[in-house]
Every structure is written in structure tokens, then in C-alpha cells.
Amino acid sequence: MSETQSIQIGQRETTFLGKLRVTLARRTEGRGVVLLALILGVVSFTQPLVFTAYPVSLGRIALIGLVALGLTAVILMGELDLSVASTLAVSGVVMALIPDVRLGIIVALGAGLVIGVINAFFVAVVGINSFIATLGMLFALRGLAYILSDEAPVRLTNTDAGIAFGMPLLGPITPRVLIFILAFFALQIFVTRVKAGREFFAVGGNRQAAYDAGIPVKRRIFTGFIISGFVASLAGVINTLERTAADPRAGLTVLLASFAAAIIGGNYLKGGRGSIVGTLIGATALGVLQVALTLSGIQVPVQNIFIGVILLLAVTTDPANLRAVLGSIRSLRQGRAKAQS
């Protein structure tokens, strides 16, 4: 019998503080939590209505967050899906064109799945960079939405059903918020408890190593894009029901907001690091900020400056980036010191 030897790298932390430090070091949501705390602190002084009118704030978080959750599945693997906003638009139009609401929902969600498969095919099978493949789909799907809708908003046949859908089910919980919460838990369980979901991190962290470890990388890429397409189409269905009409131009501001939410939440665009919880934190920070800015009546250009600054803060305070910057400064100083001596 051969003996197995284990090699321990680094010292194992046994104290509570040590364990806490290790846990925090592993998590990527730290910056998102700090930003969220800062935003909540400032907003509680400047616009406390954000908290008293919490159903509205919840609705805004769900509006940004749902698409961002689906997008996170792709980002964790180091891929991008720029077609989510167009998927949202085309799904909404498809749904509104079908008089039977239930059938419309099924077909629209099916369309989201198909779009996810097509995106994944181009990325995993054809080998096109996901930025380019989904950029092409962004334009193609937007065009399709215009053609299907005859370049005009499509009203639901049953507008009363749509208005009823927008009403709260329990307290502040509207169907949109409920679906968002369910989607969050489903994806959180998938990427933390299910083997296929956990493999997303391996695919994003080191693709070659993932291949070598026997992980079905292509299948995981298909899974990620299907999740992203499905969730985007789900958002399209919800928007169409709540607005009682499908707009072929829908989702114009969703794409960037979704990416911003994922990035603020600590998701690493190159893949391998991040979490669904982080995206929730990012969406919450962004949603609360947007509601506060809307209540303040601050014009869009100024709002964009706020969001841009927060995004930059989230990216530049990444420990890896900070280490790289400090390293550069150190080597620059050393170089100068050598030159002087």
C-alpha cells in the first residue's frame, strides 16, 4: 500500500480572527460591501425616502439585478454577453405578438434559451471571442426586434393582465421582486453547491487547467450562456407584462447597468473570481444610488458621473490592482535610486 502525503502550503489559521481573515481574503465582495455601506450612509442623510419607499427601491434593484445575475454566470467564466439587452427586447416583442399570454411567455423564454445556445455555439464551437460574437448578436437581435414589432411598440392583447402583474403580491413584494429573489437563490445554489456551477470558476480561472482536469469546458460555456439568455428573456417578459407593451428599443440602459452591478460586486471580468452575492450587493448599491439620484432630481449627466466614479472606485481598489500599482511605484523608486547612486 502506498502512503499518501499531504503538503500544507502556508500556516493553517486556527484562531477565530485568523479564520475570519482568511475567509475575508477569499471573498471578492469586500469592496462592494464597503461601497454599499457608504452609499447607504450618504443616502440615509440626503434622501431617507429611499428607505421609507423601500418597495420602489426593491423594484429598481430587481430591474438592474435580474439581468446582472444572468450575466454573472458568463463573467465567472471570463466571457462577456453583450447581447442581453437585445435579448430582453426581442423576447418582449415575441411575447407581446402572441395573443395568448401564457403561450407568449413560454415562447419568449424559449427564445432566450435559443439565443443563449447560439451565443455559446459561436464562442465554444466556432471559437469566436465572446465580445465579438455577442456584439454581433446585439445588433442582429435588435434588428430582429424592430422587424418583428414593425418598428413600433407592441401592446399586450390583455393589458389588464399586465397591470395586475405589476401589483404587489405580499407587502412590497411584486412578482418582479419575487422572481429576482428566486433567481438569486437558484443561481447562488448552482454556483456554490452544484458541481457544474462550481466548475465555472475553474473554467474562468485557468481554462487549460480546467481542460486538463477533465472539466467539460464547452458544456460549461453553453450552460453559462443559456443561463444568461434565459434570465435576460425573463427580464424582457417581466418588463413587457409590467409596461403592458413591448418596446423594440427596450433595455438601452440595462446593459451597462448590469455590467456595472457585476463589477461593483467584485466580479473579475477575466473570470475565475466573483460571486452571485457580489452581484446582488452591486445591484443594491447601484439601485439605491439611482433611486436617491432620481429623488434628488439630479440630471442624467451628473448621475453618470456618480456611477462612473463608483465603478472606477470598485475597479481600482481591487487588491490585485492595488498590489500591481504599489509594485510599479516600488520598482520605479528602486530604479531611480540606482540611477542616482
Add this chain to the structure above:
Amino acid sequence: MRKSRIGLTSAALVAVAGLTLAGCAAADEEVAATDAADTTEEAAATGETYEVYALLPQGNDQAYGTTYLPPMEAMAAELGINLTITNSEYDGDKQASECEVAVAAMPDGIILWPAIADTIRPCLELANAAGIPIWVTNADVNPEDADLTYGYSGTDSYGQGAASAEIMCEIVDGADVGIIQINGVTGNSVATLRGNGFSETIAANCPNVTILAEQPGDWVPDKSQIAASEMLTAVGIENVQGMYAADDSMIKGGIDALKARGLDPADFFITSIGGTFLGNPLVVSGELDGTIFQSSSWDGENAVVGIFRAMTGETSQGRDDEGSVLYMPNPKVTAANASDPEVAPEW
């Protein structure tokens, strides 16, 4: 984040300063403006203040919005109204969300410029349920939703398109001509109404004018130039004798497309809508045969006057009351009157 807080405070201070410093430009000949003066006196007498949300699809990011806002804010200050202004950038979902925020704030009234008229009904229902009056500005809601509002002030978008077509019919003078049409943002209600007003009036009044092709220019000169250039290629430049665009900035793009091909715009029949700093000089130079004047200051002021009337009970819900619909006068601007002060550009 300290910077953010300072920024928030600064922005609020700038907004307050803007409200305080903005000037007033009342149009004496307008009945609405006269009424506004009356209501101003009443407001001054009572000293009451009102909280109003203005849900707009544009602001300082577009030329019209930039000149729409100061008169609006000035009139609001005069009537004792504290305005909170939002800009949805023509995103229906974003405006719907802003509407929810506005209703949650429980203001005394809401001014609504619909981004997409077809998606606005839930917002109207929400405000009605909360007992908040809504006044529609610039672009009206769908006819079936009108009873959920307290009134409308703004352009007769269909009438503007029709008036531009009337100029076209007049200058063509019975000749058989082919024209190309540049529209606004697809799905936008103003774009749709202007387009329909133009094409239906052409069909009814001068069937000798044939619309050979139409494309959206999205209210942007650059995109309109590309759209016009593509249409000229598609239908054949030899078949085109005229051009219509749903606003002056887009006709500028269309005219540039003609110039890029070495053609003289003065040889073409060209009409537009706007009466703007871009359009009127083109009319004077002879490159544009006619445009339709639109006053952004009238639009902004009367949005505030309208909601004031709704909040003070002068107009009730629906469109039955006198003064619940205020159409902006839209005089035609041609070479004969392009330099007159009555049609002096505002934006």
C-alpha cells in the same frame, strides 16, 4: 463618497440657483400665457408651495431639452412649485421606474412627457390610485389613456407633419416629384405622429408627390446624413427631387448628404419641422424651403401652468374641461417670414 456628498450638495445648490436666476419669457398673445399670469397672481396671493415631479425623456443632453428646462423652472418658481426633474433618455422601462419613485414621494402633481406612449398606462394607473394629478407635456398619451390625465400642453405633432406637407404641396405646385423621408426615433410617439401627419397629408393633398423611401434619422444630423445618402443610392438620385425630415437637425444631415454628392440643395424641394437655430438660417439661405416653428419655452412654461391648474382644481381629470388641451401655435416658416421676430429660433 465624501466627494459624492459634496457633489450632491453642489448639484442641489446649482439647481436652486438655476430656479432662482432663470428668467421669464411670457408670450402675451397666448391665451394660455395670459391664464398663467392670472394663476401666478393667485399663487402669489396664497403663498402656497407645491411639490411636482417632471418625468421627462430628455434634458440638458439634447438641444430642445436644454431650452425647455429654464423657462419651465422659471415658471415653476413663479407659481411656487418645487420641481424635481428626471430624464429617462427615451427608455420606457427607466421612465416607468422613475414614475414609481415619483409616486412613492407623494408629490402634489406629476408632469409627464412620455418616452414611449404605449408603455405609460401603468404609470398613469399608479398615480391615479395615489390621487396624484398628471399633466402631459410635449407628446400626448394614447387616446384611450387620456382620461387618466388632467390635460395636455404641447405640440400637435400630427398637425406639424401635416403643415410641413402643406408647404411641400405648395412649392411643388402640381409637378410629379419623388421625395425621401427622414423620420425620428422609431417607436417614439412624436416621430410616428409627425411621419403620419406628413405622409397622409401628402397622399390627400398632393398625390403627385411620391414618397420613394423613408428611414429613421433618430433626431441626429450624422445618422440622418447616412440615412439620406443610403436612400439616395437605393432609389437613384435621378428619381429624387425632394426631401422631408421630421426635424431641422435631421434635415441638416439630409442637406449635407446632397452637398456631399456635389448637388445644390436649392434645386430640391425640402421641408422640415422645428424653426430652430439650424433650420431658420437654412431657410434664409434658400437651402430649406420651409419649416414649422416650435417654441421650447412655450412648451416648458405651459407644462407647469397645466399642472398648476390641475393641482388648484381649475381642471379636473379627463379632457372635458376648457383649457385641458393647450396646443402650441406652430406657424410655417418660409423665406417670406424666416427673419421675423415671431419665429425667431429658441433652440
